[in-house]
Amino acid sequence: MHSGLVAPKGIWWKPAGRQEKVWITVAFIWCMVLFAMMPFWHFKGGQNPAGIRHRVEPAKYQERVNRFVQEYKVGEDTGMPVVQAPPGSELYLLGRMWAWYPILKLKEGATYTLHLSSLDLNHGFSLFPVNINFQIVPGYDYALKITPNIAGDFRIVCNEFCGIGHHLMVGKVIVDPK
Amino acid sequence: MSAGTIAAAAGLFRTCPVTKLKVHRDAELLVKVNAVAAVLAFTVGVSAAILLVLTRWQAVHLLPADWYYRLVTAHGLNMLIFFIIFFEMAILYFAGAIMLNSRVPTPWLAWLSFGLMAVGALLVDYLVFTGRADVLFTSYPPLRAHPLYYLGIILFAVGALVVTGLFFACLVVARREKTYEGSMPLVVFGALTAAIISVVTLVHGAIIYIPTFLWSLDLEIFGWKANVDAQVYRMIWWALGHSSQQINVAAMVSVWYLLGGITVGAVVINEKISRTAFVLYILFINLASAHHLLVDPGFGPGWKIWNTSYFMYLAVLASMIHGFTVPAGVEVGQRLNGFVKGTFEWLRKAPWSDPGFSGMFLSLIIFGFLGGVTGVTIGTEQISIIAHNTLRVPGHFHTTVVGGTALAFMALTYYVIPLIFRREVIWLKLARYQPYLFGGGVTLFAVSMIVAGMFGVPRRHYDISFTNALFKVEYPPGADLALAFLALGGIVAFLGGLLYILITVGSVFFGTPLTEERLQKGLASVPQGILRLPPQERKEESHYAPGTVILVFVFLAVFAIYYFTNWKMLSQVWQIG
Incomplete structure (x- = not known):
């Protein structure tokens, strides 16, 4: 036998020992479990990042958000509109330097499509504090079906660097109890 | 008369007294300058690191916001790109020219590429430190840096690509000039793997940085305006950003095999298995760019699942194979050395006071148990929802690239100093503790990051107390405690890093020149593997490694528990999809 520094001479394509065979088989099975879990969760699990995805012009998206705010505005909080759309509706949230617009008001247990x-x-x-995270990319509309399972006062923290005011970018989501 | 013999005649070679290898002087000098450049970049990176740690520790909160983001940028670039790639260039010259008894075919080109890399790195650092590239390591457009920033990275990448080409040329020369018999050693095969992955990686770098450079110039040709789509950038950039970490993995695994051999005479238990595992890396590991895009709007579930799993986890299988064959090689080697009692005498009586061995073994443990397990878990399509851009992400990669790769490279340095710089290691007694200090610090630091990330604490964030923000955000006390432990671990790791710099720089400039006389008398202050190089070839055949079997099954249990705990955590958040 030799170390990894030695150039092996002759034929080194030799059968594996028993311990190696067992471990590689077990590791392979484990890899297949890891692989199967993802499609499985799409069928059986409640949390998937599939969503409905489109390209969108930022200006057009801004327009859509403005219409959404106009239609369902119910109040204001520190100068930011509070918007409450009926369960089942499409919600439009805008990220920009350095705010989340507008404040969303939801109902516990109801399902919405959040753009x-x-x-x-x-x-x-x-x-926050649920710890659900998605990447927001300019030019793309990411629509996800959400169902809040708990009432409360939530925050949206920005966790992708977006310039010097990044750490000030906080939004608000209120979930009313059933 | 071949070129090789002409070179030998001209005194361009020396013979190493320890390994009896023929050492090409240009190759040796190239290893030296690249290693020095690596340590310089490491010094910049580690200085930034301590300031960042003292800022994220909310109780201290040292830096102002602009300098926090600037140093996050500088830390990422100097550590992940400059330190590691310069070191890998040194490894390529070592594995190609020196380990094969060969030579660097065109030294002038090698020097030119080193020049390109150095100029590129200096340009990038200059722009970052003068505040003209506050775009973080990832520089996602439309975030924009000074055009010369992108040019600097392109120069660095082109230089590295040329070195990779020289490594391939060196393999051809070695074969033609018959400088070795049989197949190339496993360590060189691993370096070749790293080199091939690095070509794929650097080509992606070119594909994305060149248009981004043109866009940063506001270039307009006949009405065509250079533009970069934010999502396409993320996809191709990560084929550079993540794949470059796969170069590290392949290089690190090669270093494990190298140090195992040099410190305890570890054997290759089966050439076929180890080499096939390296080939699996080449085939599949580059798909991992998808790990960063699992909760992005641009891609569907099919694309995400296929790519994030590296084609059904076959690259993970490769790592799990090395995770067996490396310790098993050490175990069999140690058993042949006479440590046959019980299941673990081979490990207990290993040379734990040799930083070359302890660094290698700690790197193996940290990379496997922490880095691999956490990486595969958060790289799962759905689990990314509870991990993306939180501190869990840097928590993961500090256990792979710092506790794994950097620590392995540090361990190797203690052998590079006597073998290549031909100096004795100063403060060898202190150097014994360095891997424990650094590895322990990084482990505490990274685990604290992962815990903080589980509370949703974001990465790359200046102030989670949200003073001056529109709405109050109050993290639970557990998150603050985790950040304090993060600071403690960070400080310990910083001290370990500082010790590494002092020992390497001190040895290179002030170390006693290594003489054959002092070496033979056993007086030289060098790691034990150099005083008594363990046998590299043995007559006995053995595959008996019961201790390793226990270790790998403990590993699998830890992996499964962590993995399924995360699914449980995911199932408790809002329904989403």
Whole structure:
């Protein structure tokens, strides 16, 4: 036998020992389990990042958000509109330097389609304290079906660097109890 | 008369007293300058690191916001790109020219490419430190840096690509000039794997940085305006950004085999298996760019699942194979050395006071148990929802690239100093503790990051107390505690890094020149593998490695528990899809 520094002479394509065979078989099976879990969760699990995805012009998206705010605005909080759309509706959230617009008001247990996009740079949608995270890319509309399973006062933190005010970018989501 | 013999006649070679290898002087000098450049970049990176750690520790919160983001940029570039790639260039010259008894075919081109890399690195650092490239390591457009920033990276990448080409040329020369018999050693095969992956990686770098450079110039040709789609950039950039970490993996695994052989005479238990595992890396590991895009809007589930799993996890299989064959090689080697009692005497009586061995073995453990397990888990399509851009991500890659690759490279340095720089290692007694200090610090630091990330604490974020933000955000006390432990681990790792710099720079400039006389008398202050090089070839055949079998099954249990715990955590958040 030799170390990894030695150039092997002759034929080194030799059968594996028993321990190697067992380990490689077990490792291969484990890899197949890892692989199968992802499609499995698409059928059986409740959390998937598939969504409905489109390209969108940032200006057009901004327009859509404005219409959404106009239609369902129910109040204001520190100068930011609070918007409450009926269960089942499409919600439009805009990320821009350095705010999430508008504030969303939801109902516990209701399902919505949440659209996410950016006006300028990449942003990171991070729902606090639930810890749900999505990448927001300018020019793309990412629509996800969401069902809040708990009432409360939530925050949206930006977790993708978007310039010097990045750490000030905080939005708000309120979920009313059933 | 071949070119090789002419070169030998001209005194361009020396013979190494330890390994009896023929050492090409140009190759040796190239290893030296690249290693020095690597340590310089490491010094910049580690200085940035301590300031960042003291900023994220909310109780101290040292830097102002602009300098925090600037140093995050500088830290990433100097560590992940400059330090590691310069070191890998040194490894390529070592594995190609020196280990094969060969030579660097065109030294002038090698020097030119080193020049390109050095100019590129200096340009990038100059622009970052003067505040003209506050775009972080990833520079996602439309975030924009000064055009010369992109040019600097392109120069660096072109230089590295040329070195990779020279390595291939060196393999051809070695074969033609018959400088070795049989197949290339496994360590060289691993370096070849790293080199092939690096070509794929650097080509992606060119594909994305060149248009981005043109866009940063606001270039307009006949009405065509250079533009970069934000999502396409993310996809191709990560084929550079993530794949470059796969160069590290392949290089690190080669270093494990190298150090195992040199420190305890570890054997290759089966050439076929180890080499096939390297080939699996070449075939599949570059798909991992998808790990960063799992919660992006641009791609569907089919694309995400296929790519993030590296074609059904066959690259993970490769790592799990090396994770067996490396320790098994050490075990069999140690058993042949006479440590046959019980299941673990081979490990207990290993040379734990040799930083070359301890660094290698700690790197193996940290990379496998922490880096691999956490990486595969957060690289799962759905689990990314609870991990993306939180501190879990840097927590993961500090255990792969710092606790794994950097630590393995540090361990190798203790052998490079006597073998290539031909100096004794100063403060060898202190050097014994360095891998433990660095590895331990990085482990505490990274695990704390992962815990903080589980509370949703974002990465690359200046201030999670959100002073001055529109709405209050209050993280639970557990998150603050995790950040304090992050700081503690970071400080310990920083001290380990500092010790590494002092020992290497001190040895290179002030170390006693290594003489054959002092070496033979056993007086030289060098790691034990150099004083008594363990046998590299043995007559006995053995595959008996019961200790390793236990280790790998413990590993599998840890892996499964962590993996399924994460699915459980995911199932508790809002329904989403």
